[in-house]
Amino acid sequence: MSLNMNFIKELKEIVGVENVALDEPMKNHTSFKVGGPADALVYPTNYDMVKRTISLCKDSNVNYFILGNGSNLLVKDGGIRGVVIKFCKLNKITVESNKIIAESGAKLNDVSTAALNSSLAGFEFACGIPGSIGGATTMNAGAYDGEMSKVLYSALVIDNEGEIRSLSKEELELSYRMSAILKHGYIVLQVTLELANGDRDKIKARIDELTQRRCEKQPLEYASAGSTFKRPEGYFASKLIQDAELKGFHVGDAEVSEKHSGFLINKGGASAKDVLELISLVKAKVYEKFGVELHTEVRIIGEDN
Template sequence: MKFPTNELPQIEFKLNEPLSKYTFTKTGGNADTLAFPKTRQELVDIVNTARKNDIKITILGNASNLIIKDGGIRGVVIILPNFKNITINAGDVTAEAGATIIDTTIAAQKAGLTGMEFAAGIPGSIGGAVFMNAGAYGGEITDIFQSAEVLLPDGTIENFDHQAMKFAYRHSIIQENGGIVISATFKLAAGEKPKIQAEMDRLNDLRRSKQPLEYPSCGSVFKRPTGHFTGPLIIKAGLQGKIIGGAQVSMKHAGFIVNINHATATDYLDLIHFIQKTIKEKYDIDLQTEVRIIGEDKKVGEVRANS
């Protein structure tokens, strides 16, 4: 069933919208319905209307650590670029789900608050960061998280504290309960602005020197297997530079897959599966994906936009 957009005329919707416009990989099929709520009430209205009509809901964050399959996504896809307010209250930083992690770290630095520097270059949204307990350079969201407002599938909004989130490596309870993060509050400490900025600059320089930021990618593809580092493992297996379709194991960082020539999501997935198969055969190690993979496979004969 199609989402009844006519029931919510005040909300911006796009129909049969190519999601490749929104993903960092520049790949992905179409959304049957893509919604852009501007307020919490509009978000609640979308969720309640979907529930009433038994329509699946999918939330897109900044789509930076995400692969959307070439068959696209049925139901209604919600994207939250209008939810981007960031507020500071003493040592607390509260950011709405659509605010970028980068903008939030900048706001914290300007307020002289330390603890979030590790996230300075992570290209995701706050909602996505909480959803997957994003991390980099020895820090994770769980280290600074205080609470989050979460819209549950029944249309109610609840406050989740740290314990309720059940954080683990690249995991939170939001992955299980179907909730939507509306905003999150982080507990930081007072620090010196120049020192905070210097650490952010150091980590961003490190990121630029080691990661293939010059190409579209989905970020770090695989979780780190116990006792190993993914990039060196892939290099050892002789897979750095491996190409399938338009997707390539990055020559700069083997833990990344980059779009070098109009890759499709299928190219990405085929390359991921090839890497997993090779590593399993050579070293008996099961590589698990860190990147979130959603959507439907492209049906035979189906034509969907990919640009």
């Protein structure tokens, strides 16, 4: 624990004692189920708490990290020094005509359900992505020919001066797994999606189809962070890994999935070190065989043991 007691006292005054967890194991907050403890994990319940927590961290020279659903994250075994701000309690979803306004911590699955219930089409691609709307916006997440850039209307963010501002779709500068939010280190508070009016039965059929495809092709029974690597230009990462004969290759309990080679999975007892070693070996083998450099899509943070 690198935080002093005065800092922790102020933190508890801002978000409430019940919304602060100290020395919290990050393996309990990531879909990979690995990661050492965060000095402090806080759960703000409104935007003012977020602003004040960040301001306190900056004034106290304490590092902070924003956490959505932890689905695209690998935390190292030494954990995270400083404060992790988890947005799971900021998850309100509102539908207004053909727009959906969702707080950053809202799960993509829940937003997808809200769209279905209002017969709004265009968000079906996100129905099985195990992330939050804030994280998906930050990295312009996508699947099955759908992408956040196709449905985003605007986003409410905290900028580097600590001010809350609205960014239009153009100002978000969305490209493949990139955005102005990621580029400038902004924090997403709320997202507005613009969808099309559609037929509920057709939307439901598309969701069911994509859900079935995911179940058939992805190793959903194991902990993972989804697709581990970005798509190299002109290639598919999973095909390169498969052609390098790496399916089933493992380091400890970290393994290249037999079902989908683009997924590195935790068979139950993997450490972050195991996963990182496996990532390095996969990258080296693919480069050695095809001369193609793989880059991780999963975000890696924290300290080694």
